[in-house]
Amino acid sequence: MAKPVRVQEPVALHAADIGLTPRRLVGMTLSVGLGLIFVLGMIGGIMKAAQGNLIQLQPGTFYALLTLHGAGMISTVVLLTAVALWYVLHDHLSLRPDMLVFSVVAIVWGLVAATVAVLVGGFGPAWTFLYPLPFMGTWPSWSTGLFFFGVLFVGVGFAIFCFDLMAGIIRTYGSIWNGLAWDTWIPRLRRPDGKVAPPSVIAASMVAIDGLITVAAGSVLVVALLAHWFSPKFPIDPLWIKNLTFFFGHTIANLAIYVSAGVIYYILPKYTGRAFHTNKVYALSWAISLFFVPWAWPHHLYMDFVQAPWLQVGGEASTYIATIPATVVTIFGSLLLVYRSDMRWRPGSTLFLAGILGWLVGGVAAMLDATIPFNAVLHNTLWVPAHFHTYLLGGVFLFVLGFTSYFVGERQTPGRLVKAIEWTFFTGLVGFLLMFYAGGIEGVPRREAVQPPPGPILADIATGFVAILLVGLVAMLIEFWVRAKRNAANGEAEGL
Ligand code: HEM
Numbered sequence: 001m002a003k004p005v006r007v008q009e010p011v012a013l014h015a016a017d018i019g020l021t022p023r024r025l026v027g028m029t030l031s032v033g034l035g036l037i038f039v040l041g042m043i044g045g046i047m048k049a050a051q052g053n054l055i056q057l058q059p060g061t062f063y064a065l066l067t068l069h070g071a072g073m074i075s076t077v078v079l080l081t082a083v084a085l086w087y088v089l090h091d092h093l094s095l096r097p098d099m100l101v102f103s104v105v106a107i108v109w110g111l112v113a114a115t116v117a118v119l120v121g122g123f124g125p126a127w128t129f130l131y132p133l134p135f136m137g138t139w140p141s142w143s144t145g146l147f148f149f150g151v152l153f154v155g156v157g158f159a160i161f162c163f164d165l166m167a168g169i170i171r172t173y174g175s176i177w178n179g180l181a182w183d184t185w186i187p188r189l190r191r192p193d194g195k196v197a198p199p200s201v202i203a204a205s206m207v208a209i210d211g212l213i214t215v216a217a218g219s220v221l222v223v224a225l226l227a228h229w230f231s232p233k234f235p236i237d238p239l240w241i242k243n244l245t246f247f248f249g250h251t252i253a254n255l256a257i258y259v260s261a262g263v264i265y266y267i268l269p270k271y272t273g274r275a276f277h278t279n280k281v282y283a284l285s286w287a288i289s290l291f292f293v294p295w296a297w298p299h300h301l302y303m304d305f306v307q308a309p310w311l312q313v314g315g316e317a318s319t320y321i322a323t324i325p326a327t328v329v330t331i332f333g334s335l336l337l338v339y340r341s342d343m344r345w346r347p348g349s350t351l352f353l354a355g356i357l358g359w360l361v362g363g364v365a366a367m368l369d370a371t372i373p374f375n376a377v378l379h380n381t382l383w384v385p386a387h388f389h390t391y392l393l394g395g396v397f398l399f400v401l402g403f404t405s406y407f408v409g410e411r412q413t414p415g416r417l418v419k420a421i422e423w424t425f426f427t428g429l430v431g432f433l434l435m436f437y438a439g440g441i442e443g444v445p446r447r448e449a450v451q452p453p454p455g456p457i458l459a460d461i462a463t464g465f466v467a468i469l470l471v472g473l474v475a476m477l478i479e480f481w482v483r484a485k486r487n488a489a490n491g492e493a494e495g496l
């Protein structure tokens, strides 16, 4: 008699197996991430206070805090936007909660490693850890190695997220090309059921591909640095590693915006009652970004005269080509969505629209800096943190806050208190950013514990604005928390 065949059930971990619903998982990650942003923001305030001579910091401590703030903020923002995009797409693409857990855990471990390297070891070559600086400081060698491992973990976490996205897109749309909606241009790709990817899936497809390319480059970078750390005889070419560093560093920070675009495409329509629709223009704009975003990094090397001229010119051109189409379709698309709609003003929609403004202003300031004649005067002045804080803090982070507000549920029209919180937060934000721009125009160098005038006086004013910003932020987070509890008690989930 034939033995009964035991069929092995495929073991896919499901949310229930790990005792977490997607909602809880995302809620927990948002809480941890937003808490981290607050702490890292405090560190930002401490740096400003030190530059303004309001408090005393040893230069070594300043550079260590600068390193922690930069690396920590970028990793946390990548984590938070990834979680938001995961949440809005997880049903649609049947994304796997266990993969999200792996990815969150890897990024958090990376952050812990980097924090120990900085706070215990005093590692402080700035977040771009440009060779040979990491090997030349006064910090112990273990902190250098630990920091690199931390970066590797953050990269691995982001790669897991990208893999899961890509798998979900292919499962749902048959191929990544259809995820990018190339079927709107290429009839041969069209699906028999006529299903076309919505704009949030187009953004997710671009992020998955470019994200994996970025992490691949980042892994080569970190492994080379680790090899050199392990055995200093391992040779490193400074120009090669600088290119690789900015390929990784520029692109991963830049991708946070494209991840957020996917979230905007999904959530903004909920407030306006109109949808973003995929068309040929969206597909083409995102295809252009897909190809050109990975070529923009050379704008960080304009001062390196040994860099090949075609890379300099190519980098400048790519920066423009990569940025303009997707930014224009998203910003125009959003304005069309809002124009003459019965927009429902909730904290979420306010934050999304303010974030779009921050994206636009920061993007223009960034492109100025990436234009060679401007770069000749703005390079490594406070103009640089001015522009990237505009689109990361005043753009991407506002999208994260907007998503959180949507996530906790916002059926009630906001009262006076909520308005006051918003005003406080935005006043602090705008004032803080303006001081950065003023420093840039005055030619105050970035990344200096001790700045030439008028750096210190601008830093004094900025410290005041940072305090207002952080008060507003705490109040906003508390309001989210209270609202989450109340809505959960009433059985109301996300949305409005
Ligand atoms: C809460 C508000 C924040 C404050 C008060 C703040 C403050 C600062 C300050 C004072 C610096 C040093 C600038 C210099 O003199 O060179 C800095 C650098 C930096 N910040 Fe922020 N920041 C904030 C939010 C953010 C966010 C949300 C991000 C990213 C998502 C971010 C990413 C960075 C990066 C990458 C650097 C450069 C680090 C380096 O030079 O290695 N910051 N920030």
Ligand SMILES: [Cu+2]
Residues within 6 Å of the ligand: 250, 296, 297, 299, 300
């Ligand atoms: Cu860049």
